[in-house]
Amino acid sequence: MGGQLNAYTSREQTVYHAKVFGxxxxxxxxxxxDILQNSQLTESAIERERSTILREMREVESNNEEVMFDHLHxxxxxxxxxxYTILGPEExxxxxxxxxxLDYIRTHYTAGRMVLVGAGGVKHQQLVELAExxxxxxxQSSPADYFAxxxxxxxxxxxxxxxMMQDVHCIVAxxxxxxxxxxxxxxxxxxxxxxxxxxxxxxxxxxxxxETLSQGLVQSYTTFHTPYHRIGLFxxxxxxxxxxxxxxPTLIVQELARLSKNVTPAEVEHxxxxxxxxxxxxxxxxxxxxxxxxxxxxxLGRRMPLAEAFARLSVIDSxxxxxxxxxxxxxxxxxxxxxxxxxxxxxxxxxxxxxxxx
Numbered sequence: 001m002g003g004q005l006n007a008y009t010s011r012e013q014t015v016y017h018a019k020v021f022g023x024x025x026x027x028x029x030x031x032x033x034d035i036l037q038n039s040q041l042t043e044s045a046i047e048r049e050r051s052t053i054l055r056e057m058r059e060v061e062s063n064n065e066e067v068m069f070d071h072l073h074x075x076x077x078x079x080x081x082x083x084y085t086i087l088g089p090e091e092x093x094x095x096x097x098x099x100x101x102l103d104y105i106r107t108h109y110t111a112g113r114m115v116l117v118g119a120g121g122v123k124h125q126q127l128v129e130l131a132e133x134x135x136x137x138x139x140q141s142s143p144a145d146y147f148a149x150x151x152x153x154x155x156x157x158x159x160x161x162x163x164m165m166q167d168v169h170c171i172v173a174x175x176x177x178x179x180x181x182x183x184x185x186x187x188x189x190x191x192x193x194x195x196x197x198x199x200x201x202x203x204x205x206x207x208x209x210x211e212t213l214s215q216g217l218v219q220s221y222t223t224f225h226t227p228y229h230r231i232g233l234f235x236x237x238x239x240x241x242x243x244x245x246x247x248x249p250t251l252i253v254q255e256l257a258r259l260s261k262n263v264t265p266a267e268v269e270h271x272x273x274x275x276x277x278x279x280x281x282x283x284x285x286x287x288x289x290x291x292x293x294x295x296x297x298x299x300l301g302r303r304m305p306l307a308e309a310f311a312r313l314s315v316i317d318s319x320x321x322x323x324x325x326x327x328x329x330x331x332x333x334x335x336x337x338x339x340x341x342x343x344x345x346x347x348x349x350x351x352x353x354x355x356x357x358x
Contacts (some may be wrong), residue, residue, distance in 0.1 A: 001027055011073070011082055012228050013298065019287065022121030023333035029116070033134035036109060050093060057087050061205035064169055067160075068237070068337055069226075074169050075158050076233060076335040080151045083165050089206055111138040115297040117321025120286040146320060151231050154218045161341065167219065168245050168340030172252045173235030174332045178297035179227050185275070185312050187225045187234055191343055192271035193321070194223040194236065208237070209255045215242045217251070224286040229299055232329070235335075249336055249351050260325035265318045272313055330358065 003020035005028075010348035018028040060066045070085045077083040087093065116135065118127045120260060140162050177183050198220035221238040231341050282288045283306070296303050298304035333352055338345050 003028065004032065009086055010333055011084075011086055013295070015291070017287070017290065022322070025118065025122050025126065029127075029130040029134055036164070037135075037138070039220065041101050042303075043098065046096075046101070048097060050096070053087060053093050054090070057090065060085075064165070065123075065237070067326070068169050068171055071160060072173055072233070072235075072335060073160055076153055076173060076175075077151060077155045078154050079155070081149060082228060082231075083153050083254045085212075087349045107142050109138070110140060111126070111135065112141045112299075117290045117297070119253050119289040119293065119296045124145055132348045134215065143327070150230070153231060155335055157336040157345065157351075158338075159343045159345055160337070160339040161343055163341045164340055165340045167224065168240050168242055168343065169337060170238045170240060170245060170248050170333070170336070170338045170345075171235055172249050172334050172336050174207070174256075174329055174334045175338065176225060176232035176234035176328055177227065178230040178232055179295060180229075180314050182312075183228060183324050183328075185309065185317055186320060187227075188278075189268065189271045189313075189316055189321060190234065190259065190325065190329075191223045191225045191272040193253075193263065194255065196220075198224045198258065208258065209252070212251055212255070213248075216248060242340065242344060245338060245340075246346050249334070249345065249355055253334065253351065253355050254358065256329040257323065260322050260330045263318050263321050263325070268318045268321055274318060275313060276311060279306060280312075330355065 001020065001024050003018055003024060005018045007014065007016045009015075016032050018032060020028045060070075071214065073082045073085075091124055114135070116131045118124075155174075176187050194209050196217075197207070197210045197214055209221070209223075217239045218240040220235055223236055224234070226233045238252075240248055282292060292293065294301050333355070336345065336351070337350070
């Protein structure tokens with residue numbers, strides 16, 4: 001048997017995945033089930049993985065983008081579980097033991113919190129039978145004393161001085177919606193409207209933000225939407241310099257305000273075509289299809305057919321975009337993070353006053 005076996009963890013989900021030939025699906029499910037339910041968690045294995053995780057932590061800390069998004073989550077979701085990094089505090093990594101792991105598995109590895117997904121050369125009925133065979137003994141729900149704390153968004157500002165950096169990184173982000181929200185696709189359209197740009201590209205004439213920031217103000221910018229179960233983050237990540245930094249948050253919130261008032265039908269239709277293309281391109285990769293189905297079952301409780309996504313997208317027009325932009329982008333105090341040398345962000349209160357005047 002040949003194939004690939006791996007796993008990863010995000011802030012809300014843990015994914016174990018295997019890629020094998022169709023004839024080996026039963027063995028792959030057997031292996032995944034064995035990993036999830038029968039891991040021995042020996043002391044030697046825990047110590048080995050402890051060293052691996054600490055090494056991964058050092059790698060993350062050397063990646064400016066990872067560091068920026070960790071800081072963004074720490075202030076945007078302060079006091080909630082989403083504020084934590086994926087790897088967690090170093091003291092937890094150094095102290096975690098077998099009892100902690102067993103307690104976590106008992107609490108979270110339950111049938112009601114898991115989904116088994118297959119895509120490609122696998123039959124649905126075969127997967128149903130394999131799920132019953134290998135996962136049928138899982139408890140249905142978590143222990144009665146388990147409570148998932150609520151998550152809320154906090155607008156704030158954070159500067160992280162780093163004299164070793166030549167550039168300045170800045171994020172302006174606002175609260176958005178989760179995976180299951182009816183306005184989720186509207187945020188995909190907003191993301192396409194704002195676009196991305198870097199210094200090696202010509203300005204996108206279909207994006208007002210691109211035309212503005214490409215005039216020597218930034219080296220690059222990326223629009224992102226990071227949805228979670230019931231909340232999300234939407235914003236702009238820029239790489240700029242200390243001279244331009246004071247203007248960046250103001251220019252970004254001005255563009256968000258424009259979308260709430262003056263976005264045109266032609267702009268929205270162009271952005272919708274980009275979203276349509278991205279939805280279709282996902283179907284080319286069986287792993288992405290698997291991941292999307294799993295996420296939809298965990299958040300929606302079902303799979304959303306592509307035809308339904310297209311139908312929802314088709315009714316989004318400029319008025320819908322204005323409504324969502326007004327509700328979320330203009331009525332929420334943003335979270336702002338900047339990292340680099342010679343930071344000179346304007347006072348946060350002045351940004352809030354500027355938003356109120358738009």
